[in-house]
Amino acid sequence: MNASWSFLFTLAMRKHIPNFLTCLNLLCGCLAIAKISNHEFDIAAKLVIAAAVIDFLDGFVAKLLNAKSEIGKQLDSLADAVTFGVVPGYFLFVTLESLFKGMHLITTDSIFGVPLYFLFSSVAFVFTIAAALRLAKFNLDVRQHENFIGLPVPAAALFIMPLAFSLWDNILDLESYLISIPIILLIIFFLSLMMHAPLTMFGMKVKSLAWRGNEFRYIFAALAILSVVLLGYTGIPVAIILYILISVIQNLMKKNEIHS
Numbered sequence: 001m002n003a004s005w006s007f008l009f010t011l012a013m014r015k016h017i018p019n020f021l022t023c024l025n026l027l028c029g030c031l032a033i034a035k036i037s038n039h040e041f042d043i044a045a046k047l048v049i050a051a052a053v054i055d056f057l058d059g060f061v062a063k064l065l066n067a068k069s070e071i072g073k074q075l076d077s078l079a080d081a082v083t084f085g086v087v088p089g090y091f092l093f094v095t096l097e098s099l100f101k102g103m104h105l106i107t108t109d110s111i112f113g114v115p116l117y118f119l120f121s122s123v124a125f126v127f128t129i130a131a132a133l134r135l136a137k138f139n140l141d142v143r144q145h146e147n148f149i150g151l152p153v154p155a156a157a158l159f160i161m162p163l164a165f166s167l168w169d170n171i172l173d174l175e176s177y178l179i180s181i182p183i184i185l186l187i188i189f190f191l192s193l194m195m196h197a198p199l200t201m202f203g204m205k206v207k208s209l210a211w212r213g214n215e216f217r218y219i220f221a222a223l224a225i226l227s228v229v230l231l232g233y234t235g236i237p238v239a240i241i242l243y244i245l246i247s248v249i250q251n252l253m254k255k256n257e258i259h260s
Contacts, residue, residue, distance in 0.1 A: 021054050022079050023075075025051045029051060032044040032045075036094055041165075042164055048158070052157070055154055084131060084153045096120065101117050123188065127156070131157075133196070150195050160187065199247060204217060223242050
């Protein structure tokens with residue numbers, strides 16, 4: 001009898017392991033928001049990177065334990081919306097706010113009592129809105145089991161957050177804020193558009209370890225590791241650019257195969 005209860009308890013707990021990991025992802029996001037509020041951007045970036053690893057593991061563990069559930073799917077998207085949507089948006093907002101405040105021309109201007117620098121900085125949350133829409137579409141799109149259509153939200157966040165390690169001080173130290181602001185705006189709108197681009201992008205989950213059928217995954221993995229080894233945290237945004245470029249090449253090759 002005790003063995004039966006023990007088995008049932010183990011079975012019940014097994015189903016909650018993926019959700020526990022998803023909650024850790026969400027916790028990392030909440031802690032990252034707190035760290036950004038304190039201008040501890042490097043710690044916030046590390047938390048988002050850790051959350052990305054956990055986000056990959058929870059899906060892997062759910063499949064391994066056969067513990068997929070509808071609540072897990074919804075919880076995963078909610079956690080991703082916070083960690084990979086709100087956190088990067090908030091980091092970009094704080095960055096833009098500091099830059100606009102540095103342009104003393106607008107620090108005293110306001111519209112209906114709302115400072116202009118605050119209104120201009122809110123453009124950063126275009127990224128957050130785009131991420132939320134991307135996650136909502138992902139939940140309803142049955143085509144995105146093995147591959148993705150558009151840049152995955154965690155990948156977009158991993159492009160932004162590692163910049164906190166190397167670019168924050170450099171951006172604020174630039175003599176011309178008119179250089180920094182357009183660059184950040186370009187990043188915001190480029191990533192927001194890429195998340196909704198009709199571009200098939202390969203997933204990193206493999207059915208077998210064979211080279212055939214996984215060529216692009218292995219090439220990307222090798223280049224991504226090389227980028228991080230050579231460039232450190234700055235290599236992560238480089239890896240995301242490589243991911244986009246390799247996906248574009250893969251799509252072009254498939255189109256050529258169809259037409260030939």
